[in-house]
Amino acid sequence: DVKVTQSSRYLVKRTGEKVFLECVQDMDHENMFWYRQDPGLGLRLIYFSYDVKMKEKGDIPEGYSVSREKKERFSLILESASTNQTSMYLCASSSRRWENTGELFFGEGSRLTVL
Amino acid sequence: DAKTTQPTSMDCAEGRAANLPCNHSTISGNEYVYWYRQIHSQGPQYIIHGLKNNETNEMASLIITEDRKSSTLILPHATLRDTAVYYCIVRLEGYGSQGNLIFGKGTKLSVKP
Numbered sequence: 001d002v003k004v005t006q007s008s009r010y011l012v013k014r015t016g017e018k019v020f021l022e023c024v025q026d027m028d029h030e031n032m033f034w035y036r037q038d039p040g041l042g043l044r045l046i047y048f049s050y051d052v053k054m055k056e057k058g059d060i061p062e063g064y065s066v067s068r069e070k071k072e073r074f075s076l077i078l079e080s081a082s083t084n085q086t087s088m089y090l091c092a093s094s095s096r097r098w099e100n101t102g103e104l105f106f107g108e109g110s111r112l113t114v115l
Numbered sequence: 116d117a118k119t120t121q122p123t124s125m126d127c128a129e130g131r132a133a134n135l136p137c138n139h140s141t142i143s144g145n146e147y148v149y150w151y152r153q154i155h156s157q158g159p160q161y162i163i164h165g166l167k168n169n170e171t172n173e174m175a176s177l178i179i180t181e182d183r184k185s186s187t188l189i190l191p192h193a194t195l196r197d198t199a200v201y202y203c204i205v206r207l208e209g210y211g212s213q214g215n216l217i218f219g220k221g222t223k224l225s226v227k228p
Contacts, residue, residue, distance in 0.1 A: 004158070035218075042202075043159070043218035090158050104151075104216065106158025 003027070004107040006091050012113045019078040021110050023091030032074035033092040033104070034058075034066065043090065049074055050096075081114045088112075119203045124223040127197075133190040135222050137203030140184040147206055148179060149216065150188045152199040159202065159218070162188065193226045200224070 007022035025032065033048040035058075045058030049068040063085060067075040074093075078085055091107040120138040127133040139148065149164040163170055163177045165186075170177045176189040190197055202221040 040220070042220055043216075092158070103161040104159070106160070108158055109156070 004091055004093055004105050006089075006107040006110045008110050009108065010111050010113075012115065013081050014115050015082060017078075017081050017114075019081045019112065019114075021076040021078075021089055021091075021112070023074045023076070023093075023107055024072050025074075025091075025093040025105070026072065027093060027095070027105065028071070029093040029105070030071070030096040031094045032068065033094075034064075034074065034076045035090045035092065036060070036087040037090055037109070038087050046076065078112075081112075083114050086112060086114045119205055119219055121201075121203050121219065121222045123220070124225070126225050126227055127190075127193045129195060129226055129228050130192055133193040133197065133224055133226070135188040135190075135201050135203075135224065136185065137187070138185045139203070139205045142183050142205050144183075148177065148183075148186050149204040149206060150175070150177065151202045151204065151216075151218070152197075153202070153221070154196075154199040162201075193224075195226050195228065198224060198226045 004025045013019050031050050034046040035043045036046055037043045044060050046060055046064050047055055047058050047066040049055045052068055052071050055066050065077045089110045092104045094104045147164050147166050150162040151159040152162055153159045162174050163172055165177045165179055167179055179186045200221040200223050202218050204216050
């Protein structure tokens with residue numbers, strides 16, 4: 001069964017802390033994505049990566065950075081967490097052929113609370 | 116990408132067909148219609164996509180009108196496990212590896228016993 005695994009389902013952090021959200025996929029996918037989901041706003045793309053060590057900004061990259069050192073792993077980093085980054089974070093992956101299949105595979109999400 | 120409009124919520128009786136509408140009146144000729152769903156506390160799940168012909172898979176059927184300005188996702192025999200938020204998305208094929216699907220607010224489908 002294909003799988004995208006996010007390291008933590010629930011996290012509570014304090015303002016100013018550095019936060020790492022990890023995502024691992026076992027499908028040998030080239031593309032990986034980080035979204036955040038907030039009530040009333042839907043899913044918004046933060047960053048994506050189409051290859052190892054490559055990254056592209058999405059719609060809301062401010063306050064975030066990413067790392068893709070290995071193909072299967074894509075990390076989202078909050079350098080200095082703020083309360084407005086309290087959200088559900090979703091990781092997704094897709095093959096390079098996804099342009100034709102339309103299928104993104106999502107993890108179960110990481111709910112981050114920043115106090 | 117074209118904007119989509121979906122009802123905020125719908126109810127369906129268990130065992131009956133669930134028909135979820137989506138309007139995409141500004142869709143262009145090379146934009147596909149995608150459907151995803153999100154069950155509570157899980158990540159979104161791909162259901163189906165199509166361009167102009169009707170499509171069917173093991174999960175659902177997608178009916179696209181001839182003018183392509185609207186579509187309907189059909190779950191033929193809804194079960195309680197189909198209760199979820201359903202997202203209709205319009206996207207260019209071959210958008211590159213960006214994969215920037217724009218998820219709107221979707222339709223919350225409640226399947227009732």
